[in-house]
Amino acid sequence: MSELTEPKLIDVSCFSDSRGQLGVIEGDGLPFDIKRVYYLFGIPMGAVRGEHGHKKLEQFMVCMNGSCEITFNDGTRQFKILLETPEKGVLVPSGLWRSIQFKEPSSVLCVMASHPYEEEDYLYSYEEYLEWVRENKEAKS
Secondary structure, eight states, X not given: OOSOOSOEEEEOEEEEETTEEEEEOOGGGSSSOOOEEEEEOSOOTTOEEEEEEESSOOEEEXXXXXXXXXXXXXXXXXXXXXXXXXXXXXXXXXXXXXXXXXOSTTOEEEEEESXXXXXXXXXXXXXXXXXXXXXXXXXXX
């Protein structure tokens, strides 16, 4: 697990010449080993995805096309990040609630994850998420 406690924008290495552009994301540039890659596409403009939290999963998100506004919440603070270029991505530490709004019908969001899908890692209701946050803060005190 990384020491990151809030989402962080980072640059993606990009190379350009007369043939176009190439973006490169290498595993050693992330604070976790990539165990799963998935992408969301064909989402209607304005539709919201996410709406859940993760107990231990870390992610790196890149909007490959279009734009996505992601709202993160740690139970106390809220962070909004607009991804609108494949030249920047956001590192997402574990323990955050996320809500993703697709701003254009052609938007494609690629997500690299630190773990394979594990149902028990998901917190699907915001009330359950807030309870989990409170329990973890008390355990650390």
